[in-house]
């Protein structure tokens with residue numbers, strides 16, 4: 457009886473248009489960036505969010521990303537996303553038939569799935585997969601290694617539910633070890649106590665990233681061939697920050713660790729090297745770098761589709777404006793068929809006519 461009442465209440469709370477397919481059908485936010493309150497409904501195929509600058513287009517995509525993956529594509533610290541002078545934010549929406557809710561304040565966060573509060577994010581994060589395309593993505597190619605690690609981690613956590621916790625364990629051990637290295641006297645016996653958890657988690661993080669790079673190679677190459685007229689061979693290579701043998705590297709690095717007062721070896725120094733026909737991407741032209749980064753994102757989408765049997769949600773933030781006509785058309789053709797897409801743009805004039813596309817004006 458009680459279960460029936462709860463179910464009835466849940467059904468009454470559902471939005472008018474609920475898709476049983478695995479798509480984001482509705483999104484509501486409160487005290488999120490520039491929005492006091494905002495809500496939208498999305499269709500299964502293409503959805504356009506159109507509006508002038510600073511109207512909140514990127515913020516809507518960011519809200520979708522935080523709702524579904526508990527991570528922002530723009531910032532590491534989620535507290536930045538809370539509206540100024542507000543205590544906390546809420547994002548709420550339906551993905552397929554699942555009702556997802558996330559509350560965040562500076563002091564705490566709360567997660568709920570179908571109105572049941574979740575103690576951990578494990579089941580919550582099993583629900584939806586997505587790939588975010590933004591105009592700052594080029595930094596993945598020519599920026600610091602941090603951007604490349606963030607890209608890998610975002611995809612790896614979607615492929616393997618345990619990856620996120622392993623990464624957190626690694627970061628916790630690293631923080632503690634670094635804190636000790638910063639103290640006035642270097643106490644190696646205490647520092648060594650953190651080597652074990654650091655190594656245990658670090659080896660698994662490195663395995664996860666190495667495996668992902670190998671798995672990405674083929675779909676990224678296919679995507680690169682589809683969107684680039686040139687026939688260059690694109691290669692991805694994992695450069696482990698812990699060397700071939702992290703345990704041995706950590707021992708050798710002790711001298712540097714003591715001198716620089718921080719852990720100098722490990723997956724927090726991992727990197728990915730890209731090459732086109734054997735030449736480093738550092739010397740690639742701007743256009744080649746843009747194509748490379750699009751291929752990476754498309755390859756990640758293809759890999760997620762191969763893995764789960766359905767394409768991920770694609771969030772495309774204002775990227776078409778920067779592409780020439782040929783690359784725009786090639787990218788549109790290369791997007792996984794059947795994927796739900798939410799596309800932001802300041803002008804719709806470039807968009808292909810598609811009567812089924814939903815247009816939302818801000």
Ligand SMILES: Nc1ncnc2c1ncn2[C@@H]1O[C@H](COP(=O)(O)OP(=O)(O)OP(=O)(O)O)[C@@H](O)[C@H]1O
Pocket residue numbers: 488489490491507508509510511512513514515516536537538539540774802
């Ligand atoms: N924490 C915050 N609290 C209040 N407002 C914020 C916060 N963070 C960002 N904003 C504001 O939100 C507005 C919308 O930003 P957003 O990046 O979503 O716009 P946009 O429509 O994507 O713009 P553009 O077309 O220039 O990319 C901006 O004016 C920004 O200053």
Ligand SMILES: [Mg+2]
Pocket residue numbers: 513514515773774
């Ligand atoms: Mg924007």
